[in-house]
Amino acid sequence: MIQPRAAAQSQPAMHEPEQEDKTPDTKLYEELGELARFIDTTMKTLSEFSAPVSTSTEQLPQALTHLTNLKTMTEQGTHRVMLEVEAIQDNHLKLSGMIKDLTLTLQKQQVAPALLQQMQAVANAVNADDKRLLDIMTALSFQDLVAQSVNKLVTILQEVEHKLLQLVVVFGPYQKQAAKKEQDKASEMLKQLEATKNTSMNQDLADEILKQFGFN
Amino acid sequence: MPADPNMKILVVDDMSTMRRIVKNILKQLGFNNLEEAENGQEALTKLKADTYGFVVSDWNMPVMMGIDMLRAIRADEALKKIPVLMVTAEAQKENLMEAVQAGVSNYVVKPFTAETMQEKINKIFK
Structure with missing residues (x-):
């Protein structure tokens, strides 16, 4: 490999104090030496970044996984709420039908107007709750917006990861050992997230374990 | 002409939660003949295979974007008269202009309310 600095240093020392006295070749060698x-x-400076860059590059796939999990978890949670809302809506539909039938029967029996008014108040309350249920349903569209933001973040992170890998390849060997030493806050947080994922369990499993310890 | 409560409506969105929300709102508005598709391509296949009276679609979807599906619908002699309502998070003026130029029937920006959707449907089918 050609060493420009060495080449520059191998030139005879120039003692002329004035710049204009130097020959064009000498000036060229000096400038090349500087360069x-x-x-x-x-x-050297860029190589010093190699280790932290390697660390970041190793952490990024984990961060991507956690972001994707975040999207999945919000999606699952949203569907769970929707399931309950839909169940209440179905019940309300039946309830509305029953109130209607009951009101008709009461009208036929010519009951006291106060009783009919009470039935109407019940019907109004059910309708008002239906409106609220619909509001809950539409409010859950936040999940779609979250998912879209996560998708954009994933795309950005993938691009950053690609560029970081390019930097690692260009400016220094991939130093896995050095990367391990870089236990910064980000890696600690990622470890904690990973640990949560590995140790988390569903309620059924928790109940099964509790049962073995005498909980009923 | 008021909307026919029995017409078949196609809800197009890549997010299952949004499809469920839109279907729920439409159901509450009295529409019960509801179908769904995950992207523009799947929607076009369904639209060509059956008779639909209305399409509610997202913009950002994999495989085929909502705007491309809209253009394909308007370019198809058999489908071009189907009203298409875009429900999207793309709230830029440019997006709206693009959709209008492509022949959108109306445009709802996420997040939205059931009232907004009802208002837009009423406008489309007035």
Whole structure:
């Protein structure tokens, strides 16, 4: 490999104090020497980033997984709420039908108007709750917006990961050992998230374990 | 002409939660003949295979975007008269203009309310 700095240094020492006294070749060698030193320093500086860049590059796939999980979890949670809302809506539909039938029967029996008014108040309350249920349903569209934001973040992170990998390849060997030393806050947080994922359990499993310990 | 409560409506969105929300609102508004598709391509296949009276579609979807599906619908002699309501988070003026140029029937920005959807449907089928 050609070493521009070495080449520059191998030139005879120039003692002329005035710039204009130097020959064009000498000036060229000096400038090339400067340039070589600058490149060398830059390469060294960039190499120092190799370890943290390697660390970040290793953490990114984990971060991507957690983001994707976040999307899945909000989706599952939203469907769970929707299931309950739909069940209440179905019950309300039946309830409305029953109130209607009951009101007709009471009208035929010519009951006291106060009783009919009470039936109407019940019907109004059911309708008002139906409106609220619909509001809950539409409010759950937040999940779609969250998912879209997560998708955009995933795309950005994938791009960053790709560029970081390019930097690692160009400016230094991939230092897995060095990366392990870089236990910064981000890696600690990712570890905690990973641990949560591995140790989390559903209620059925928790109940099964509790049962073995005498909980009923 | 008021909307026919028995007409078949196609809800197109890649997010299952949004399809469920839109279907729920439409159901509460009295429409019960509801079908769904996950992207524009799947929607076009369904639209060509059956008779639909109305399409409610998202914009951002994989495989085929809502705007491309809309253009395909308007370019198809058999489908071009189907009203298409875009329900999307793409709230940029440029997006709306693009949709209008492509022949959208109306445009709802997420997040939205049931009242907004009803108002738009009433406008489409007035």
